[in-house]
Amino acid sequence: MAFQINIDNGGTLTDVCIMSDDGVTKTKVLTTPYDLSKCFFEGLQKASEVVYGASDVKRLLEEVDLIRYSTTQGTNAICERKGPKLGLILATGAEDLPAQLAAHDAEVWAALVGDRVGFVETDALETPEAEVEIVRTINQLTAAGANRLVICFTGEGFLKAEERVKQIVLRKYPRHLLGAVPVLYASDLTVDRNPDRRAWSALINSFLHPSMEAFLFQAENRLREYRTKNPLLIFRNDGDASRVAKTVAIKTYSSGPRGGMEGVKAFSALYGFRDAVSIDVGGTTTDIGQCTEGKVAEIRRGHVEGISVSFPLCEIISAGAGGSSVFKVKDGKIVIGPDSVGALPGPACFGRGGKEATITDASLLAGLFDPASYFGGGMGLDAGRAEAAIRTNIAEPLGVDLETAVTMMADAFEAKVADELHRFTTISPDTVMMAFGGAGPLLACGVAEKAGITRVAMPAMAAVFSAYGIGACDVSQRYAVTLPENTTAALVTAREALAQKAARDMFAEGFEAGSYTVAARLVTDTTEGEVVHELAEGEGFPADLAKAGAVELEFVATKSLRQGETRSVAVTRKTRAEAAAMREVLVAGQGRTELPVYRLNGMAAGDWARGPAILEEDYFTALIPAGWTLTVSEAGDVILDREE
Template sequence: MKTIGVDVGGTFTDLVYCNLETGELAIHKVATTPDDPSRGVMQGVGEICAQNGVDPSEIAHVFHGTTTATNAALEGKGAVAGMITNDGFRDIIHIGRHQRPQHYSIQQDIPWQARPLVKRRFRKTVGGRLAPPSGQELEPLDEAGVRQAAEELKAEGVEAVAICFLFSYLNPAHELRAKEIVEEVMPDAFVTTSALVSPQFREFERFTTASLAAFVGPKVKKYIADLGDALTTLGVKGELRIMASNGGASTPAMVSEKPALTLLSGLAAGVLGGGWIGAQCGRDRLITFDIGGTSADIGIVVDGQVAEADARSTEIAGFPLLQPMLDIHTIGAGGGSIAHVDRGGAFRVGPQSAGAVPGPACYGHGGTEPTVTDANLVLGRLEPEDFLGGAMALDAEAAERAVAGFAETMGLSLHEAAEGILTIVNANMANAIRSRTVQKGIDPRGFALVAMGGAGPLSGAEVAKMLSIPEVLVPPYPGITSAMGLLTTDLKYDAIRTQFQVSTGFDADRLGRDLDAMFEDLTERFDADDVPAESRAFQRLGDLRYVGQGYELRVPLGDGPVDEAMLAQFWADFHAAHAREYGHAFTDSPIELVNIRLVGTASLPKLERLSAPEGGSLEAALVRRKPSVFRTDAGLETFDTPVYRRVKLPVGTPFDGPAILLQTDSTTVVPPGAEAEIHTSGSILIRLKDISGETE
């Protein structure tokens, strides 16, 4: 079976072709086409098929990580969106909650107020009200008011509508009827409801999630349709699967219906790819560290399981989300990050980026500002004639001019400025990792860092040293690890319902009925996708908290009938989870079940392993020796550094840094004081000699 994984990044579109029966694997990169990412995807798919003598009709699956929704949210370039909500609740998505991004700042930027997804004039209110605890109707829906609101939105040029009513997570009837009316009036608009997107309590987050779905919906729906048509034109007859934020694949129909599923599409694939690489090396406690041209993405894998985000930390572009998604933290730090002096005179790197066009100065596309890639070239850590395997030459003189101009502004030498750029961007990334580990009670010294992305292997070892992480893994194809991650996933759907039950006086029958209904919903979805029953698996979970707490912890709920024994284990597991997370538990306190979740997965053909590296010798791998600059305890030092061709390095033979390892999709830097070797799985293991990794 032949498959292709395609991941669209800010600078490059990465592709991996794999014959799952023979293990044959090939990689390819093309420039991302920001105006229409599907053009780059089509170019890449056509080229990788041609390069490997494969007819497009032979491709059984195309797995795709898309940034369409992500970029629309981050750049604020979505559809003109409208909202219909209850009378008196027009400003829910503006007011938010008492928690602000920065509690004590009076000049902070509050995204939902500064950059509203739905402008106030496009928020319409209508009569009608449901009430807890069962969603009973207090006031019937004003259908004439809904129709009038839709006609007004249509006249105002609105392209997408989010219908958001109070307590619709208990009873979606009013939202569904309003959706029917709006679709009659606005047949060309994208229409969604908050209960469809996220049937959970917390109206601000639910309404915002629905608004995000409306904001990105038309663009995502058009992109998926165009991509499907283009694949058909190319001759691809296989199935298209889109990576979702929850770490599973979805069908085009599901993504078109629920576009918010893809808000972290490409990022999720990277974490999965990093976890898969760690498993190949026998490591199950990992920090995935994916650096591209514009951003660095960080994920955590504990005991082989990728951490999932909770309701407190799930967001995109500063907007809160109520969507199942992997716990991924992104900062504006990548190869294209620009060094600059801020208004206070401080030396900064990022989040501004040179992007794909014009890109770093050394790309020769008109860029003049100093970037991280330019700094690496100035310090001798990149080969100007061997970038992307020789497919692209770097302009060393342009890089020097850009960094030299900045150095003059800062009163530094050329090498001091270049090294300062790398130190600052690496410190930014180390701090981001601390926020996901140390600040959550996780000691990073017990983990391995998986350095991936086009720029990850350049910085991985130095970032690990800042965090006292003893080992760095560099995947066989670090620049396309996200694309490889696409080939390791399964089809995955989530069903969620809010329960609000307390352990004292718990209605087990109600829980059982809701679980059965959710099972039927997912079964219908799998049936619609023609998924064989034998390939399906289900997991039940609950969001629990002590009565009076504001947020929940997610705890597995066992299989089988809901009885006293199962519930007793459920409560005990929550006490244990609370003790792990917070260091204590209140075993005598009543527990509240807030949400129940059913996760359905269906196995897809996937990449099992890579071919063992052939290896060679250090002598055969040596390309040349060159001067490169590193900071040591004595200050900046120039080293006579060997440059190796990675594919020719011996397997299992350690060698000392400094060293530069070349391959098509990335360059790996082994700094002084580190030791590297090629693992039998093909990954590079970099060990930092002066770091033990032991924890107290």
């Protein structure tokens, strides 16, 4: 049996999606932040139990065709400001640049760099005094607490200047010595001539690199021990994948949410949604995106926490509100996130030592969760601990009773996500909201009401939708160089060099020349905006760009693995569903009320029901308020409509 495994590693839970000839199945494990390779292999173990009925990781890894991996760890690290302390070395004369960089996001700048900035005289790099100056600057920054350095020069000669410093640093701080300092030269990462973007790209990459490197290489080495036939593929935030050794850290930022957006794009095509906004609610963040007319919003110079960087990124915004986000009272109001209790200790109701209040605790006390079936029945929930956390952190500071506090927490959560939707997407009467992630469906209808949306879609694979979405990504390698002059000769030389580099890298990915496609384009910035010229095979330098400023050649090699989806799915109400059980639930304005519980696993295509009700699946729960009707589609997904 041919099958693939997709793993999406989140801050609280790690999702596993198994795709085979027999269909799609799923499972989840708790994320182990102290050692991500542990939850990675626990996920593979549970996947083997799903496939074979018993744990057999060795057999699984012998038979699996592809293992794809995406993560929100980069997103969470930036959101929570957790990572190494960086030092930044700039050229003398660029003293205004730190203030420019801080202006993009003062809080992120303070967390990553702060005052750890040094300057060197680039005009004197060929003099004997240059080595002394560079050593002095590095020692000054490391003494100030920097444990990784970024070197980013500006001006026409930045490439040559950074190369000269690289030679000096390698000689003075050889890598085999314990005193070696990890250094990233911005020009090794990007040739973008915009100093702000290039510096921020290098800083963010350096910030994310240590944790990603440690985990991914450890995971890959363990896979090699099992003699896995294909390398681990890392899903990137550009929508494609590559092996670990060919992936840079910044391209793992928001890769998990980008997987979800690939799923949104496919789902929209199936159902004919022309405009879909998405809320992907995990443990630490709610990732928000939009897909319009079958296209996911992506820009060539993407944004990380609102900071413009040199790489194309899908326009996904991560709000600090998830199932494990910490609720506090500040100035008499409930404040959510950005701190998260993560998987350890987790929400108070997990019974692992957590004492902070989360929406997971509130949902348990509201009666939305059944402790016996939560997390597929694999985790007990402690209502007493949840009550203590909410009384201490919310009810008592606000001077309200427990049930009022629980209701206020749900209302605050819905309002925050709805506000973020309005901030970062455009909502029209035709907009459909897709809700996924482990906590996405939970209060989705309430979020939609507050956002003015009347239709919500919950995929059957909602709980692992990002893992599901990465299942058809291509393998690619992307390159960019600045042409030394605007001539055909310079273009041909650069294109041939990149083609050779692509051939080596794609061979390392396991693909021979001729088995993948290549494409090239020229990009330049003008006063009217960005100009892009797609290059045909053998085409010379275009005459209309002859007088342009700096022109970049972008080159991509792609091995296509995607399969086009041409079918469409109908949503038709046929049979009124029968409730599987009744449950006492705290309903705002009504107190505790008996509500019917519908279990998605026991419902057929065409089954429908009206709220108020609870909808359950092994790994997600949804509150269906009054005025909403749910219908199970032909594909087993859930479509909810607001009916006045």
